[in-house]
Amino acid sequence: MGLVCPQMRRVCGMIGRAMNDGQGAPTADRTTARDSSRFEDRFAARATGIKSSAMRDLMSLTERPEIISLAGGLPDTDSFPDEIFSEVWGAVATTYKASSLQYGPTEGLLELRQDICEIMHSEGAIARPDEILVTAGGQQAIALAIGAFIDPGDIVIAEGPTYPGAVPTLTTNQAHVVHIPLDTNGMSIDSLEEHLDRLDSQGRRPKLIYTIPNFHNPGGVTMSLERRHRLVALAAERDILIVEDNPYGAIRFEGEALPSLYELDAGAGGVVYLSTFSKILSPGVRIGWVAAPAPILRKMNLGKQAIDLCSSTLGQRFIIEYLRRHDWREHVGRLNMIYRSRRDAMLAALSNEFPTEAIWSHPQGGLFVWATLPEYLQTSELLARAIERHQVAFVPGAAAFLDGQGQHSMRLNFSSSSEEKITEGVHRIGAAIEAMTALQRAFGGGV
Amino acid sequence: MSSPQRVAVLKGGQSLEREVSLRSAANVEAALQRLGHEVISVDADASLVRTLRAERPDVVFVAIHGKSGEDGTVQEILEILNIPYTGSGVLACVRSMNKVITKAIFTQAGIPTPPACAFGEDAFRELGVADALGDVEERLGLPLVVKPAKQGSAIGITIARAHEDVPRGIMSALSYDDQVMLEQFIPGREIAVSVLGTVDPIALPAVEAVFSGDFYDFESRYTPGMTELVAPADLSDALTAEVSRVALQCYEAIGLRGFGRVDMIIDEDDQVWVLEINPIPGMTDTSLLPKAAQAAGMSFDDVIERVLGEAALGI
Numbered sequence: 001m002g003l004v005c006p007q008m009r010r011v012c013g014m015i016g017r018a019m020n021d022g023q024g025a026p027t028a029d030r031t032t033a034r035d036s037s038r039f040e041d042r043f044a045a046r047a048t049g050i051k052s053s054a055m056r057d058l059m060s061l062t063e064r065p066e067i068i069s070l071a072g073g074l075p076d077t078d079s080f081p082d083e084i085f086s087e088v089w090g091a092v093a094t095t096y097k098a099s100s101l102q103y104g105p106t107e108g109l110l111e112l113r114q115d116i117c118e119i120m121h122s123e124g125a126i127a128r129p130d131e132i133l134v135t136a137g138g139q140q141a142i143a144l145a146i147g148a149f150i151d152p153g154d155i156v157i158a159e160g161p162t163y164p165g166a167v168p169t170l171t172t173n174q175a176h177v178v179h180i181p182l183d184t185n186g187m188s189i190d191s192l193e194e195h196l197d198r199l200d201s202q203g204r205r206p207k208l209i210y211t212i213p214n215f216h217n218p219g220g221v222t223m224s225l226e227r228r229h230r231l232v233a234l235a236a237e238r239d240i241l242i243v244e245d246n247p248y249g250a251i252r253f254e255g256e257a258l259p260s261l262y263e264l265d266a267g268a269g270g271v272v273y274l275s276t277f278s279k280i281l282s283p284g285v286r287i288g289w290v291a292a293p294a295p296i297l298r299k300m301n302l303g304k305q306a307i308d309l310c311s312s313t314l315g316q317r318f319i320i321e322y323l324r325r326h327d328w329r330e331h332v333g334r335l336n337m338i339y340r341s342r343r344d345a346m347l348a349a350l351s352n353e354f355p356t357e358a359i360w361s362h363p364q365g366g367l368f369v370w371a372t373l374p375e376y377l378q379t380s381e382l383l384a385r386a387i388e389r390h391q392v393a394f395v396p397g398a399a400a401f402l403d404g405q406g407q408h409s410m411r412l413n414f415s416s417s418s419e420e421k422i423t424e425g426v427h428r429i430g431a432a433i434e435a436m437t438a439l440q441r442a443f444g445g446g447v
Numbered sequence: 448m449s450s451p452q453r454v455a456v457l458k459g460g461q462s463l464e465r466e467v468s469l470r471s472a473a474n475v476e477a478a479l480q481r482l483g484h485e486v487i488s489v490d491a492d493a494s495l496v497r498t499l500r501a502e503r504p505d506v507v508f509v510a511i512h513g514k515s516g517e518d519g520t521v522q523e524i525l526e527i528l529n530i531p532y533t534g535s536g537v538l539a540c541v542r543s544m545n546k547v548i549t550k551a552i553f554t555q556a557g558i559p560t561p562p563a564c565a566f567g568e569d570a571f572r573e574l575g576v577a578d579a580l581g582d583v584e585e586r587l588g589l590p591l592v593v594k595p596a597k598q599g600s601a602i603g604i605t606i607a608r609a610h611e612d613v614p615r616g617i618m619s620a621l622s623y624d625d626q627v628m629l630e631q632f633i634p635g636r637e638i639a640v641s642v643l644g645t646v647d648p649i650a651l652p653a654v655e656a657v658f659s660g661d662f663y664d665f666e667s668r669y670t671p672g673m674t675e676l677v678a679p680a681d682l683s684d685a686l687t688a689e690v691s692r693v694a695l696q697c698y699e700a701i702g703l704r705g706f707g708r709v710d711m712i713i714d715e716d717d718q719v720w721v722l723e724i725n726p727i728p729g730m731t732d733t734s735l736l737p738k739a740a741q742a743a744g745m746s747f748d749d750v751i752e753r754v755l756g757e758a759a760l761g762i
Contacts, residue, residue: 060466381622443614444573
């Protein structure tokens, strides 16, 4: 790296690209390996299924330092106590050096699976350690679930909007996604029923219902108890497996916790439950889990073996030692205090800055607000203007759909910015909206 | 092969074509390394000037598309730092970045280009230009191509087929630039002629982009397999000569050097219409210039070596 200044090293690292280290003449192998056109006709169909999009390219600009980004979804990791971090790593180093540097079982360390069962139990769900698969974060849990069930063209029911991070997983598995609208009480079960009837009349049956009942990402809403009961019953009646994604359940600022779909299913085998330590502890440890009936778990276990053999043993051991010494609920309590006031700042700023025709969710927990603007405003266009002229970014709603919906909506994250940044960021988005609204008025409203 | 040089490849930048630039630059860097040059990869950011001063490259290969790369900004910086650079100088970049200026120069030079008019965003808010849209439609006819005056890669372009689509298209275009151009829509074949050289530039074989959608949009441009690039384009000898002549005329009128690409339409009467000229043509896997060079029997490396060899200073 001798010839490259640290600043450049940082920049190049940021964009995640290999770069020439400048030391002497490059080898033939390395230069040809950079030439991406060499490989173009060899990629698998599922790897080329993702189209180029101006919107995705636009999102790469949100990393610029002068930009206030409400686009990310990062939990706050600053608030994790320094002394606890040192203490836990110290304990791992002293007692578990060799084993935590070693491979572990694919299903995850038994102690961790027992801890996970305890966490689930404290939330009302009963699972045995042999019904748990430890994964590399919740994202891998989603990928394994989709991978275990979905052949190209298979139908997956998902909320509309759905988790933007699940979109590429669904796309690469060539799922046919049917979006069911969300309202303040979560997925509309009436609409789900209509869709299932319609599909049934065409002789088609969905393989999975993928849902995020708690503090939906990006929708910001929580499924009501009544709908949870209806969903579990409906899925059982139609014999469709539910994949319940619950990364945010513990991130609740107010209101009563509701039972998970997994709990309501009461061991009937109708629900595959996914969760993660990313939001309650750290996304950096990359540890999530699946709770599912044994036959499903075996299939996912094989899928995981093929991908990474096992989740990080270091990460698992860190969590085990942390849970042995500390109450995770204390840390989550701290986080929830922080997030709550950030959410309040965001909701206040939205009331002040957004046009009266706009609507947005009032999440009781989680990390996101979903806002929908009047129809004449396209949020991907608004994003281009917001980045270029107002130095602020958000996720345009279309990123949360596979069928082109969401054009007038946006996802705003409140967990990773200070109250001041949130207030200023929403103010800037408001200014961008105002500029477009003024244009729309210039056309006499005829847009 | 020329003697090995220390080449800084300038890429990225903060334009909406940032990712396109990174893809172009990856191919340029690979070629420069194959040619034996020492490559310094520079992502243009706030420390650009300091980085260039510290690195002291012999020459800079500019591979930034759109804002700052194609509008003359980095060229101006390189003039000040006295580092020779590839491609066009400041003035030619300024002339080609804004489609309104380009069009005026083409018209003055007698180069056929679809009639158009353009307005800044303020004119809609402050001068009631929306009230004149009916007259614009009457003069230019429908459909209208509505595009940002300064954007590449077809970002923000819509084709307004009906009167009601025009305001929506303007709103969209003005999201990507503060000036919008309304241009007569010329249906026909999409042809690109790349040009190489400075003193005696040569036109490479014309490439035709055959795409399935409404027009040659961003998705069609950069998704492998979505557009078929036919090189050389299947044109009569007379048309082949004509598009080359027109491309060279455009190149000269704007004052490009090193390399460039002229985008045009051939309508059903075989009339050639020039849409725009690009001083930093795309070098991605799906780009037109590499395809044209291939059709001329030149390798990608030949192109890069030639462009590098003509790096210079001078506005």
